[in-house]
Amino acid sequence: QVQLQESGPGLVKPSQTLSLICSVSGGSINTRDYYWSWLRQSPGKGLEWLGYIYYSGTTHYNPSLESRLTISMDTSNNQFSLILTSVTAADTAVYYCARDVSTSWTKWFDPWGQGLLVTVSS
């Protein structure tokens, strides 16, 4: 079965760039069957969808973050990544990657990675 695992720094300084990787095992990300999403969860904003990438490289971002967010994929390593620029304390959250199942009649996130706590602090 497909499993996802987030990796990256747990601490980032304000104004710097956050980079995270999601490693996928048990299935290829280079498939038209799924999208691949990033989400985050913070006490202040709850669960928030950040954006997704499709096997073709097509991306779609949450407008609230679009100017600072880039999602890309590395099919050779079966990974996709998140880059968030100019971070502030408001970006402190647990970051999740998830498989984004989209059919013609519904969509859902399953499975999710275990999550990675990222703290923005000097």
Add this chain to the structure above:
Amino acid sequence: DIQMTQSPSSLSASVGDRVTITCRASQTISSYLNWYQQKSGNAPKLLIYAASKLQSGVPSRFTGRGAGTGFTLTINSVQPDDFAVYYCQQSYTTPRTFGGGTRVE
């Protein structure tokens, strides 16, 4: 953005109780509504998709209903493993949005 409002924000239940959580969307989302369960320290886990479809492996005591703007998640005969936080999420349009959660304690 579509706003998702859950109620109550928390509820107290005993093993064997029947509990119902409500989720309301700020505009119609057809049946594009999912429910997730999250236990402390873990990622959310999909319970129900398309408002009423039970995800594989999820016990049948979980039931989802609704369409349009109003939805419910019912747990028939709460079990010790069910004490957690439950979230609804709309997938009708982007950005996908979540409710604020309901803690069952």
